[in-house]
Every structure is written in structure tokens, then in C-alpha cells.
Amino acid sequence: MERLRHFATNVLAMAYREGSVMRHDKAFIAAVAVQPIVMLLLFGGALSNEPANVPWAVLDQSQSAGARRLVEEIGATGYFLAPQRVASYEDGRALLARGAAVALVVIPHDFQRDTFRSRPQIQLLLDGADPLTAARIGGTIGQVARKFDPDLRSVAARSADRPAVANGSAGLQTRPRFWFNPTLRDRNFFLAALGGMLLTNLCFSVSSIGLVGERESGTYEATLALPTSPLEIVLGKLLPYVGVCYVVLVIAIVGAGTLFGVWPKGSWLAIGVLTLPFVFASLSVGVLISTLVHTSAQAVFLTVFVILPSVVLSGVMFPYQLMPHGVRAIGAILPLRWYQIGLRSLVLRGGDFGDVWVPLVALCLQFTVLMALVRWRMKPRLG
């Protein structure tokens, strides 16, 4: 009991010292305030996978009313710029090769004739150099074409006696519905996990750079001379940052809500609880980094290159479900993987504690393992 109280007072004393140092660090405060705003604007307003302003070209060999209507209908989906007319197949391919068009729609000579005899066909050439856009655009044009009714007269006839066949020949009508995000906006996907990105950046860097800085300036040795153990020093030093993390998280959530209307649908309490083991685990990663390097420049360097794979492989920006199995397994080691799973469920799907117990347990486990590693690496060493 006595030892526990001793431990607690030591940690709190360290925390008080770190807090008062932090309060005077203007650069740190500026970074904490600016980063959430930059990331909010970047992910809320600028970055997106949704195709927009897509340049495309049309080779209309049929020159018929039906062909013109098809082109109009494709353009009306809203993804495209005005179509560029090309006179020959070669011209169209040259546009694709230069990257000046993503798609080339070829409407053959007998398009109009085929609408009376059989099913008309068009050809679609896509620029595979931009695979995600090409796939989306291919899907969109395919969808428009499937629904397209080339025979204008039959529309009137059909709407009179058979109202519902418009979606016709596929034989099955599919009605897709996107839950939790009906317009399938990338913004919601990013903003839901924005807190995870910000806290990863913050936790990794403050703990690694802070500890190395202390070693560099010699204050770590000075503190070691006090009746405190290395573990107490590290814990006390990191405690104030837990508070900072919650402040950043609130900025991120409120910012996403007020600026872009993405408010958490689930339990705020669960978000708060889930964040705690994540912050501790991420801070421990930073501590581990600090034990591997000698100078602050190296610390920043290494931190950046740990943050990068974390962000990329965790699934915050790209769905981890689509990655190959080995890569997916590597991503599962990262705290951010589990935090973003939990966060998305709480923010977008309106989940509660029952929906996030797996990430919660995973994060606690990761924290325990990391703490053991830190204790092993943090033997008091000088020089």
C-alpha cells in the first residue's frame, strides 16, 4: 500500500512538472491546435475517391438521335466534364494515352439499326492507369447503358401499359441501399476515423521526441538521481498528454460535426472509453521508438516512418479488408487498426459498447504487451 502511494505521488509529481513545461511550449500548443484543422480541411474538403470532373471522349459513328441521348444520359450522372468529340478511333486512343481522357465511348455505325433488330452494343475504353477511377466510371457507364432505352417511341407505349419494365432486360432488378452513409460519401469514411489519425501523430511524436529530448539535454539523468524509477518518470511524463489527446479528439469530433455534419451517431461514452487504451498503447509505441534512437532528429525521422505504415496499413484511409492477407496481418499489430474499427462503428453505425468489445480487448492487450516491452527496454542506462 505504502509502495503504491509512493508510486502514485512520484508519477503525479512528474506529471505536474511535464504539464508546466508543456504550458510554456508555444510551438507545441500551435502544432496541437493547427494539425486537427489542417487534417479536417484536407479529409473533409479535399481528398476523395469519388470521381469528379472526369474527362471523357465520344466517338459517335452512328450520329443518331439515340446515340446523342445516350451520351447526354451518361453526362447527366454528374461525374463528367463535357465530352470531347473525336473523329476517329486513333484520335480517341491518343487522348487516352496522353491521359487527357479517362474513358472513350465508341458508338458503332449500326447502333440505331440494332435498336430495332437486336440489342445494341457500345464499346467502352478505359484508362487503366488510374484503376480506381476507371473501375468506378466503368461501373457507372455500364449502369446507365443497361437502363437506357434506345427506342424512344417504346417509352411512351411502355409507360402506358407496362410501367415497371424500364429496368428490363437484366431479368432481375437490384435495389442497392447504402446504410449509414446513403450517398456513399468518402468524407464520412475519413472523418469518422480522423481522431485516430490525429492521436497517432500526436502520441507517437510527443513520447518519442519528448523522451529523447530529455536524454539529450541531460535532464533525464538528473531526474534519475531523484528517488523515482524510470517507469515512474515515463508514466508521469506521458500523463499530461492523455489530457491533450482528449482535447484533440474533441476538436476533431466537434469540427467534423459543425463543419461537415458528421456527428457521432453512437455512444460518446464508448468513444471516450475506447480512446483510453488506444492513447496509452500509442504513447508506449513512442516510448519504444525513443529507446531505439540517440538524437531528436533521428527520433522525428523514425517516428514519421512508423506513423506512415500505421496510417496506410491500419485501414484509416484505405479499406484493410481489400489488402492481401499477409499485409492485413501486419496491420493487425497496429493499435490504430483496432481503434479505427471501433471508431467507425461508434461514429457512423451508431454502435454501443456491445459492438466494440473486440477492438477494446485488442487495444488493452496491445497496451499490456507494449508496456512489458517498454519495461524491458527502459532499464536505467546512461550515455
Place this chain on the structure above:
Amino acid sequence: MKVRRLRTLMVREVRATLRDPFTVISLIAVPLVALLAFSSILATNVEHMRLGVHDASRSALSRRLLSDVAASGAFDPSPYATREALEAALVAGEISAALVLPPDLQDALAQRAGAAPPEVQVLYDGAETVLAGNADAFLRSILAASGARISVRELSSRATRLGELRSPAARAGVDVVTQALFNPQLLGRPFMVAGTFGFVLSFVTVLITAVSIVNERLSGTFDQLQLTPATTVEILLGKLLPLGAVFSLDVLLMVVVAGLVLGVWPAGSVLFFLLVATVYVSMSLSLGLIFSATSATAAEAVQKTVLFSVPLVQLSGFAFPIRNMPMPVQWLAELLPATHFIRVARAIYLRGAGPFELWSELLFLGAFGAALIALAVRTLERRT
């Protein structure tokens, strides 16, 4: 400027660089890790995705439909007895897509003449936008193909019965024959590999250059060198040229690893690509020089570079296409050299483009490079 002095300085720099294990590791490990990590993150397809199925129809038709879905390899259907169980699984994130087959599926198709086509409901977890988008495209085409096969069979049996040769319904719709040029399977890998060159050369190299120069200043060796007959320009060239050579070798290493490990070779000329990359390296060096000149400590130089480079890389179209951004952001992105280099790298890697197709981009890169080098030289002149 004397060639002999410059050579001595360069030999010194190469030795110093190779002796520092941290720099050597970051020169080799960081590009390779970036290459391997980034290459696998973008996918336009889905594979073995769990698909919740609530089959209220329980008919021969629904089983045929489900076996078609399973046969594609994109989805693994797993049955749910009630619609509530299906929806709960979607909320919990157990499944990202769900298929609901209505009880009257078979009937709706059997009494086809003029009636509404049977409707299948598909639910997606919109929280995972890319996943839902990819799955939607795949599932739609599978269902359309399968539905068409089924209905053709039903219709042809009916047609022979009724003596009706062509159903009016079969006339709606246009077939699309799609062909993706340059990357027929729409793989994400070559796209990301080509972009990773832009990432490494706009970020890692700038960082290493800045740190290396600041460290030289801090440790006092820069002042020592200035006591020798060597001029400032010689000292800096003696630093930058070896670094540039090392970075160019790094590019070569990445090209080889991407080719051998990931199977992605440039469609265009490797030599041309290396040439363009070398030009771009000179821009990274100038940028590193500018950052180092304006920073007091190495940590400050690193922080400055990181703060500058992260949004730069995000806006350069490395992961998200520039044309999807709002207009003002697009203008900003067009001003970044990384944007143009990544565009050139992708054009060479995927479309096999040569200097003639890319002249405008190359012109911009060249002009920007000249401006950066001039700026770097001026920064130096002010300092010395």
C-alpha cells in the same frame, strides 16, 4: 572551382554517409518498406468478402442465383435466418454487404409477361465507402448476368409455348463491351508503385538532405571546411552531388525491387524514367538545402520538412486523384512539383509514355527545378 578539391570533398561525403548506420538503413529500408506497404493498399475488386444472405424465397431460383454469386469468388455467402439478424450483423460490422431475396422471387419471374421484374435488395455498410463501392459494382454485374441467364431460360421456354419470338422487354438496355487499356485488370499495384517514387523522392530525400547539412553545421565541421581553400559552393556541391548519386541509386533499387518482388516494371523506357527521376532528385536536394538553411537544429529541420511534405504528398494525387478535389485545391496541387512528377511516373510506368507525350509536364518540372535551384543558391549567398 577546382575539380580535384571537389572530388576530395565528395569522397569524404560518401565515406561519412556510408559510415552512419542510421542513414544507410533509412536509405535502403524506408523506400522498400514504402514500396511494399503502398503497393498493396489500393484494390478495385473484392475477394472472398462475407456476404450476408437472407433467402426468404427458398426456391430453386434463389439457390441458382446464390450459387452464381458464390462461384464468382468475390463473395462468400453466409445465410441468416431472419432479416433482423442480417441487419444486426450489418450494424455490428460482421458483414459489409447483405443480399435479401424476397419470398415471391420465383413467382415474379414465372409470370413475367408485363409484370415488374423481381426485385432483389442489396444492403451495404456505407461506412466503408471504397469497400461498398467495389462490392456494389461486382455484385450488380454478377446479379445482372445471372438474372439475365435465368430469365432468358424462362423466357425461351415461354416463348416456344406462346409462339412469341421476341419479348419487348429484351429490347431495352445497351450492352457495354468494356476494355481497360494499359492495365486490363485494373490492378491497384502498378498505380501505387509508380506513385511511391514520387512519395520517396519528395519526402525521404528532402529529409535526409536537410538533416545531413544541418548536422554538418551543428557539429562545426562546416566551419572547419570553410577554413580550407574550398569555396562554399564547392563544399555544398561536394555534399549534394554524392547525395544525389545515392538517391538516384535508390531509385534504381526501387525499380528493381518493384520489378522482381512485385512484378511491376515500367511499360515505357527504364532509362527515360531514371533520367526524369534524377532531374527530380535535384529538386529534392535544393528543397532540402532551403530547409536546412532556415533551421537552427536538425530536429527543427526534420519537423519543418514533415509539416511541409505531408500535405504536399496528400495533395499531389499520390493516393487520391486531383480532379476529385475542389477547384481552388486543384490549382494549388498543380503548383506542386510532386504532382507533375507523379503524373510523369505513372505515365511512364503504366501507359509507356515517352518524352513526346509528356513534354508539357517535363517543361514544368524543368522550369520549377531551375527556379528551386536558383532560390537555393540565393539562400546560400545570403548566409555566407
